[in-house]
Amino acid sequence: MVSVLAPADDATEPTSFAGPDHPIRKATRQIAFDGGWSRERAVKVGELFDSLSGEWHTDHSDPVRLSPVRDALTRGELDTSGLWVELGAGTGAGTEVLKPQVDTLLAMDLSWGMLNNGANVATSKVQADSSALPLEASSVDVVVCVNMFLFPDEVDRVLKPAGQLLWVNTMGDQTPIHLPADDVAKALPGEWEGITAHAGTGFWAVYHRA
């Protein structure tokens, strides 16, 4: 079960952008629920984000968009000690908010262009496909996904028994890579519970095993 907290003071509706028929919305659901990831899709997604990487940081580091990351750090009952791994970290819009609050932060992304444009301030940056993470089982305290596809089996594999997942969609249900908070819990293997809240133009959700 995912409990809903009161919206943050700055919560507002996102502008209409990527509704349910958006192709990336459909791909997000396939990847989370139907194993919809393949070598071909990885190549296409990597090329797409390499091509977008030059302009990405300017467009995506707006403070209102990043409000869900800040609010999750305040109200999300996250343990900020230990190893945090941000998947699909991109140019580091979320990373910049997380870094001052977190002991050790590793940023991973499929696209080297994204990792090397903008302001990615993570302790370490690794180019890796999140469908097969180069991480040991039960080695991570917190996995972060900000506007990133969900790979449920890998998240479950790398998180420690008491580990947490932070899921953020900075444009709420208008984010192209979007899953509602309840669907993230359903996609993860086994029983998970969490809390969620709206903040800025988006929402955050924090999960742990029930």
Ligand SMILES: C[S@@+](CC[C@H](N)C(=O)[O-])C[C@H]1O[C@@H](n2cnc3c(N)ncnc32)[C@H](O)[C@@H]1O
């Ligand atoms: C919508 S962008 C979000 C970037 C950043 N988190 C942000 O909010 O600005 C999605 C990011 O996920 C990365 N990505 C997509 N599929 C991935 C995969 N299988 N493994 C790792 N990164 C992936 C893309 O390269 C891209 O940088």
